[in-house]
Amino acid sequence: MQFKGRTVLVFVLLTMMASSLLTLMIVDTTPLQLWKEKASGSSAASAASSSSLTSKDLNKISTTYQLIESKYLNQTDHDKLVNGAINGMLESLEDPFTVYMDQKEAKQFDESISSSFQGIGAEVSMDDGxxxxxxxxxxxxxxxxxxxxxxxxxxxxxxxxDGLTLNQAVMKIRGPKGTQAKLDLVRQGVGDPIQVIVVRDNIDVETVYAEMLPDQIGKIEIRQFSANTATRFAEELKKLEGKGMKGLVIDVRNDPGGLLNVVVDIVNPFVQSGKPIVQVENRDGKREPTPSTGSGKNYPVTVLINKGSASASEILAGAFQEAVGSKIIGETSYGKGTVQVTFEKEMGDGSNIKMTVYKWLTPNGNWIHKKGIQPDITIDQPAYFKAAPLTKKSVLKPDTTSDDVKNLQLMLTGLGFSTERTDGYYNDNTVTAVKAFQRTNGLPMTGEVDTDTANKLEKAVLTQIRDPKNDAQLKAAVQELQKEIAK
Structure with a gap:
């Protein structure tokens, strides 16, 4: 299966519906029809014919609609009933990545994939409601x-x-720049729900960031696989190679995915010609590999992943792991091994269906769905990287126990203010650590955590997290490259 330039029949979507993520798709209606005929084949076409709706089926659906319209206690809405019927069929598939979008939702989706957008900047999926x-x-x-x-x-x-579709939830999460989204979150390992206030903003559509680290080791971070990502990656890679790069770190942590053809174009130069980059399997179990036309590179590569690496990111990691032999470093990835296609033209009224059509497999034929890519070297970040924001519902005081206090202790410890315990009990050492932090940041030394102290603490932790010298996974990736270079 080739995905190069204008020979692409359709750009297939690998990402899940996003709350405010720039999700991209390019569909040419004529090639789409050709693609559908090619993908379905005669056996699938025959199956579709034999399973089409009978007159009895249509009469049953029509009767249900008429009964609701004429007999139901309350006045009904035509569009709501029709959309509900479509949603019901798709929900019966029990596939969180197959969704219906009404005209308003489809328009929002189209805007998100064609230009810059405003929102919170997070990928959202629906899992078991x-x-x-x-x-x-x-x-x-x-x-x-x-x-x-x-x-x-x-x-x-x-x-x-509760009870909303994914797109309905997305509509609530998104919003204009400068407005607030107060999100109530449930986090594993944290007892009470967390309330996080996110100020919506313009989401940066730049997807590739590159730099040269010490010892001539290059680093390229890919934040999502959009239409121009492969071009940007090639540009930055050429610059690093021109500066004498000896090894490369590719960082796809917290990259929720994107376009299949784009990840193929990025990986292609690193894989020896003829080797598969990825395999795609249809409903009949027929597999079609995408062979590389590249020649490989003469320097080692490591790939960084975490639990936020999904979809196209996992294709990249799987290809480098199995077809290139690169070391994958970090945490087990998200585990999304399916491919979606949109069917807007077929709906004919401005609505849209995004439907799972294929599964994808690694070069060796492994399906990582709900399992993820396993790293060759597992590295956890420092504990404070995963500390939850403080709820700020009340002032945190000595001799109390809560999840907020536990997260407070993780943050203080990460910033170098020892509390001697991180079990959530506000002990004397925690008081001392809080006072030391308050003194350092020009706050009243109360030993208690009010909103001002909490905000300053969270800001300091975020700065600490963004400092590369505290990135244990990046350090491990660089060390692995240094070993390879020294051989």
Whole structure:
């Protein structure tokens, strides 16, 4: 399966529906029809014909609609009934990545994939009725507010999300720049829900960031796989190679995915010609590999992943792990091994269906869905990297126990103010550490944590997290490259 330039029949979507992520898709209607015929084949076409709706089926649906319209206690809305019927069919598939978008939702989706956008900057999926954060985009309002992968959103601005579709929840989360989204989150290992206030903003559409680290080791960070990401990656890679780069770190941590053809273009130069980069499998179990046309590189590569690395990021990691032999470093990735395609033209009225059509497999034929890519070298970040934002519901005081105090202790310890314990009990050492932090930051030395102290503390922790010298996973990736270079 080739995905090069204008030979692409359709750009297939690998990312999940996002709350405020720039999700990209390019669909040419004529090639799409050709692609559908090619993908389905005669056997699939026959199956579709044999399973089409009978007159009895249509009459049953029509009768249900007429009964609701004429007999139901309350006045009904035509569009709501029709959309509900479509949602019901798709929900019966029990696939969180197959969704229906009405005209308003489809328009928002199209705007998100064609231009810059405003929102919180986090990828959201629906899992067993829960709205789960896949990944916050680096540098986004969501990341700055301390939102983490696998956080579950239960309410937005006081409105519970129970019973909503994914797109309905997305509509509540997104909003204009400068407005606030108060998110109630449930986090694994934290007893009480956390309330996080995120100020919506313009989300940066730049996807590639590169720099040269000491010892001529290059680093390229990919934040998502958008339409121009492969071009930007090639540009930055050429610059680093021109400066005499001896090894490369590719960072796809908290990268929720993107376009299949884009990740193929990025990986292609690193894989020896003829080797598969990825395999795609249809509903009949027929697999089609995408062979590389590249020649490989003469320097070692390591790839950084974490639990927020999903979809196209996992294709990249799997290809480097199995087809290149690179070391994958960090945490087990998210685990999304399916491919979605949109069907807007087929709907004909401005609505849209995003449907799972394929599964993708690694070069060796492994399906990582719900399992993720396993790193060759597992490295956890320091504990304070995963500290939850403080709820700020009340002033934290000595001789109390709570999840807030536990997170307070993790933050203080990470900043070098020892509390001697991180079990959530506000002991004398915690008081001393709080006073030391307050003195350092020009705050009243009360030994208690009010909103001002909490805000200063969270800001200091975020600065600490962003400092590369504290990035244990990056350090491990660089050390691995240094070993390879020294051989």
């Amino acid at each position: 829960k709205f789960v954060i896949v990944s916050p985009i680096k540098g986004s309002p969501a990341e700055k507010a301390g939102i983490q992968a696998n956080d579950v959103i239960v309410a937005v601005n006081g409105d519970k999300l």
